[in-house]
């Protein structure tokens with residue numbers, strides 16, 4: 001049976017879902033409210049399970065030449081002294097490579113996966129459900145009917161609100177600073193320095209560039225007016241590679257992170273995937289991996305259900321919930337650990353950090 005499917009949003013989750021649906025034999029429409037010229041800045045870290053899901057989507061070959069492979073994650077205290085290190089190549093052995101790359105490059109790979117077929121400058125404005133189908137109204141006033149609407153429209157999802165699946169996302173209280181640095185110090189490992197309610201992460205991302213990600217817990221402060229100055233204020237006394245990176249930073253992107261926790265991810269013919277369904281703070285760098293896994297499982301379940309959308313969505317949620325909830329719970333745990341005063345936290349991490357942090361990823365080693 002040919003299902004009429006709409007994917008709303010051409011970010012990571014939407015493009016991955018559209019790819020998986022095409023592989024399963026469907027021809028979804030994909031709409032994106034932004035223009036085609038909008039390319040994401042910054043970098044992204046993809047752990048081994050993200051690579052596995054991209055392989056399942058047949059996108060490992062175009063990914064291979066991009067970015068830098070990450071073999072170790074090194075955790076340091078604020079002065080740059082080692083707390084522990086994780087052998088990520090060992091952790092994800094037989095699963096997939098861990099890689100840091102530019103978001104724009106990842107977006108291009110995902111776009112090739114859908115043959116470039118995205119309708120840009122096209123927002124979904126309204127949605128109405130009736131008799132197992134959905135009537136969708138686009139920004140230009142046009143209307144179309146679909147048997148399945150996949151809401152991949154991010155943490156501030158319109159589809160979530162219109163389908164009555166949930167309200168606004170919950171702020172985590174973190175402010176995040178991201179920069180791509182050229183001409184920084186030599187760096188071969190993913191490296192995190194943990195401060196007092198703040199952390200500074202840097203990793204090589206190919207082309208002799210460093211992707212730098214720093215955060216602070218500051219629920220009640222406004223976003224800083226001068227983010228570079230704020231980075232210096234927060235991390236100016238840090239050791240390791242931080243001073244040389246701070247010197248090389250030119251442009252900083254500032255964001256706040258949110259959590260989305262929902263009782264259900266679908267209603268009638270509407271399903272939420274990616275951040276629209278289960279956004280978390282990016283502490284474990286699992287947002288893209290969860291989106292890719294969502295896509296793989298959606299494709300498999302829709303194909304298996306032979307046109308029974310309701311059965312496919314039920315099976316989908318049963319398979320996806322435990323993994324996404326594990327990521328959310330461990331993210332919260334990691335953020336709580338991060339916010340323990342360093343005098344208590346650092347000795348504990350020296351002793352037990354490797355075991356605790358490895359356990360955070362172990363449930364994700366078996367396939368989705």
Ligand SMILES: Cc1cc2nc3c(=O)[nH]c(=O)nc-3n(C[C@H](O)[C@H](O)[C@H](O)COP(=O)(O)OP(=O)(O)OC[C@H]3O[C@@H](n4cnc5c(N)ncnc54)[C@H](O)[C@@H]3O)c2cc1C
Nearest residue numbers: 009011012013033045123124153154274275282285287288
């Ligand atoms: C600071 C930060 C750092 C992160 N770092 C990592 C990392 O290193 N590794 C990792 O795996 N994850 C990371 N993540 C998480 C990851 O970026 C997300 O989980 C991932 O991008 C999935 O996003 P998405 O496609 O669901 O949503 P989005 O990326 O938000 O995409 C949603 C798309 O929908 C479009 N849209 C919205 N509304 C409409 C509408 N009404 N009609 C049409 N289109 C619409 C938007 O324009 C957008 O293009 C990070 C997140 C943040 C905030």
